Amino acid sequence: MSSATLPAASDTQSLTGAEIVLRALKEQGVEVIFGYPGGAVLPIYDAIFNQNAIRHILVRHEQAAVHAAEGYARSTGKVGCVLVTSGPGATNAVTGLVDALLDSIPIVCLTGQVPTHLIGNDAFQEADTTGITRPATKHNYLVKQIDKLAETVHEAFYVARSGRPGPVVIDLPKDILIGKGTYKPAPSTEHRSYRPQVEPEAAQIAKAVAMMKAAKRPVVYAGGGVINAGPEASELLAKFVRMAGFPCTNTLMGLGAFPASDPQFLGMLGMHGTYEANLAMHGCDVMFNIGARFDDRVTGRLNAFAPHSQKIHADIDPSSINKNVKVEVPIVGDAASVLRALIAAWEADTTRQDREALAGWWRQIDEWRGRNCLHYVQESKIIKPQHAVKRLYELTRECGKDTFISTEVGQHQMWAAQYFGFEKPNRWMTSGGLGTMGYGLPAAMGVQVAHPDALVIDIAGEASILMNIQEMSTLAQYRLPVKVFILNNQYMGMVRQWQELLHGGRYSESYSEALPDFVKLAESFHGVGMRAESTDDLDRVIREMIAIDRPVIADICVDQKENVFPMIPSGAAHNEMLLASNQISSGAGVTDEGTALV
Numbered sequence: 001m002s003s004a005t006l007p008a009a010s011d012t013q014s015l016t017g018a019e020i021v022l023r024a025l026k027e028q029g030v031e032v033i034f035g036y037p038g039g040a041v042l043p044i045y046d047a048i049f050n051q052n053a054i055r056h057i058l059v060r061h062e063q064a065a066v067h068a069a070e071g072y073a074r075s076t077g078k079v080g081c082v083l084v085t086s087g088p089g090a091t092n093a094v095t096g097l098v099d100a101l102l103d104s105i106p107i108v109c110l111t112g113q114v115p116t117h118l119i120g121n122d123a124f125q126e127a128d129t130t131g132i133t134r135p136a137t138k139h140n141y142l143v144k145q146i147d148k149l150a151e152t153v154h155e156a157f158y159v160a161r162s163g164r165p166g167p168v169v170i171d172l173p174k175d176i177l178i179g180k181g182t183y184k185p186a187p188s189t190e191h192r193s194y195r196p197q198v199e200p201e202a203a204q205i206a207k208a209v210a211m212m213k214a215a216k217r218p219v220v221y222a223g224g225g226v227i228n229a230g231p232e233a234s235e236l237l238a239k240f241v242r243m244a245g246f247p248c249t250n251t252l253m254g255l256g257a258f259p260a261s262d263p264q265f266l267g268m269l270g271m272h273g274t275y276e277a278n279l280a281m282h283g284c285d286v287m288f289n290i291g292a293r294f295d296d297r298v299t300g301r302l303n304a305f306a307p308h309s310q311k312i313h314a315d316i317d318p319s320s321i322n323k324n325v326k327v328e329v330p331i332v333g334d335a336a337s338v339l340r341a342l343i344a345a346w347e348a349d350t351t352r353q354d355r356e357a358l359a360g361w362w363r364q365i366d367e368w369r370g371r372n373c374l375h376y377v378q379e380s381k382i383i384k385p386q387h388a389v390k391r392l393y394e395l396t397r398e399c400g401k402d403t404f405i406s407t408e409v410g411q412h413q414m415w416a417a418q419y420f421g422f423e424k425p426n427r428w429m430t431s432g433g434l435g436t437m438g439y440g441l442p443a444a445m446g447v448q449v450a451h452p453d454a455l456v457i458d459i460a461g462e463a464s465i466l467m468n469i470q471e472m473s474t475l476a477q478y479r480l481p482v483k484v485f486i487l488n489n490q491y492m493g494m495v496r497q498w499q500e501l502l503h504g505g506r507y508s509e510s511y512s513e514a515l516p517d518f519v520k521l522a523e524s525f526h527g528v529g530m531r532a533e534s535t536d537d538l539d540r541v542i543r544e545m546i547a548i549d550r551p552v553i554a555d556i557c558v559d560q561k562e563n564v565f566p567m568i569p570s571g572a573a574h575n576e577m578l579l580a581s582n583q584i585s586s587g588a589g590v591t592d593e594g595t596a597l598v
Contacts, residue, residue: 003453017146017177018043021110024153026053028185030081030347032072033057035067037526038085040125043177052061057478058450059298060470062089064442065169067468070105070536071446074429075404076228079106079160080446084195086112087125087597089173090132095436097136103253104228105415106165106208108156112300115175116144129171133308138166143173146181154186163196163229184325185290196316200333200341208288208312209345215286216357218246221269224253224432225291225316227425229335235423236259236288237341243346247365249277250418251292253432260421267374270298272414275373275577276365277567282574283364290314291335294324295433304573373566374418381534385412385487388538389419392485395542401455403427404447407441408464411493414564416459430551438467438520441484447470448480453484455546460554462488463512470523481543484553486518489560497563501578502570513552518555527551 015023016443021044025033029286032055037045048056059065062084069080084093090111100107108582111133114123125589130142139159141152156168174318191541212218220241234257241264249269250256258265281287287309292298292315305325313321314331319331331338379386389412396403405420406429407413413430422428429447431439440458448456458465465486475482487493495510519529526549532541538556545554 005472010474011413013182013184013314014180014187015547016047017149017172017181017370018047019178020146020149020181020183021153021172021177022047022054023053023183024150024186025081026155028154028367029078030054031427033081033083033184034068034072034446035057035083036062036085036088036089037061038112038125039116040086040174041083041089041110041172041177043174044110044172048260049508052437054144055446056083057474059442059474061468062092063095063475064445064468064471066093066100066109067436067439067442068446068449069107070096070100070439071268071406071443072445072450073105073107073446073566075426075447076226076450079157082107082109084109084288085125086114086129087126087127089387091259092128092130094136094577097133097169099178099431099436099439100167101136101138103431103558104165106158106160107121107165107167108153109167109169113142113171113173114566116173117175119173127167133169136167137169140169140593142171143176146176146179149176149181149438150184155191156456159194162194164225164315164320172461178515182593194228196319197332197591198312198334198337202341202345204329204331205338205341205345208308208331208342209349210351210438211310211312212246213288213346213349213351213353216354217283218244218264218358219280219284220246220248221251221281221289222254222257223251223290223292224257226229226254226257227291227484227504229316231337231425231450232336233336237342238262238338240339240343240346242404243343245353246288247280247362249273249281249294251298252430254292255417255428256425257291257423259423261423263473268294268417272418272564274418275371275566275579276368278574278577279368280365284309286310288310288312288314289327290338293317293320293384296324300327300568300576301573302569304575308576313379318529354573365416371579376580380533381536383417383532383535383538383558384488386419387535388485388487388556388558391538392457392459393420395539396546399455399546401453403455403457404429404444404451404452406430406440406444406447406456406458408458408460408467409435409437410461410464411489411497411564412461412464412487414494415487418564420459428470439449441465441468443484444482445474445480448482456481457483457485459494460484460486462486462490462515462518463492465535470553472522472527472553476526480551481549482551484551485545486553486555487558488518488555489558490515491560494564500563518553522551522553525551527553528551529555531555531557533557
């Protein structure tokens, strides 16, 4: 049965449960499913075979299926869709589901299940999927009646995309998939019980405007919620920041929400954020947080976080407000709606700002900027990882293609965040909340599926890339020209860094022995491999990598001893940063400068 001959949504023709699922996915706008077959979901795969409306991407591991759907969702703003079988298929997906939950990525994951009459009998490939995934998802369902099937799928997509986005699991017993029922279109009315607050309260907006207009040392702190709210939210954020004349910083997940090249941008905030962003946060008197959840990697020691500031927190998720940090003005609402209301109220309010104080604040920020905390010295032929990322950024800007970056997790992730500038939202895919090694390659795969003409690069480490290296096979099968840019220092770099700084240089199990030859590995997966062993090779390898219209692994041999700075040690405050040794050897001087303001 082709897509053209599938019964229309209004028909009462009897369909199998599998056909109902696909009909519902199509109505929800699903264009692609990332999945891996198994016995419990073969009815859905049979239905997929008989239609052409929805594309299926066969991954090599279920964890990768979820990460690929995350990349697809994060880069498009749509809901990603995953299909896995029962038992190990579902349990393999759990890491990706938790990753999506912590980073607020909208995913619907269809899992197979044994027939309803066998549930609880320890049947072959049975697992308590709804029990296992309850803390790993925003919501989950076990469908036991076929007449509830279409309704459940529609509701799952609504839940995944509404409010604070997140992953939703639908567990599908095999007898439901092979049974017969009728299709029910998506309801046109509002959901009866789940109706997230989108529009902010006018009174709270007015309080926020009054507080910010009186500010002498303000800072805007924007997170991934701005990106989740759509491109308009990022445009409104830039408009407000420029209108107010405030400095702006982003979380790791918020990079791209405000243009990196804008003079009012302070860089990333937090553990490996910039000197100026962290000291501005420490010294501010008014903080406006929009779309961020006060994550511990951003706040540092809570009792020393922005200690003399009044705080405004705007978030779509009311449970995130006052959860970690108590605020004076809570605002519940969608980031775009909040910013739209804020701009209107700001323009209507005739109160004058203290421009003299604001100018003094900018002079202090410029003094901190003068420290040039991301400075490094590339003086030998050994490639500094910072230099590799910076040259990658500069050369991708020359190629004229829309560029999307994913990362694995570790030092390379932080260097990518520090040295690769993002001017637009949805171009940066990384695992922020869970810190999942193996995320970057399948996420890049999902991005490339969504944007076939774009340049998609996974900035990776040699340890993390091996977590899901099998997805190189998927890239080859679907001719997805993803580029893997490995910063190869032969160590689990962030583990080694912490062992050096916090554990007396005892490098316990952090050196990666018996690494593969990544050039030959790429070739074995029908891709192209290349290597840069010195600075003389770097630009040539990057240019060739960009130009090749095939999957590529570029093995960039970098300085093994390089660490990521600035760094706020775990349990320290923003004004207790460690900088590179060629700038400052300890945090002592930083404390004096940071506290001088407050």
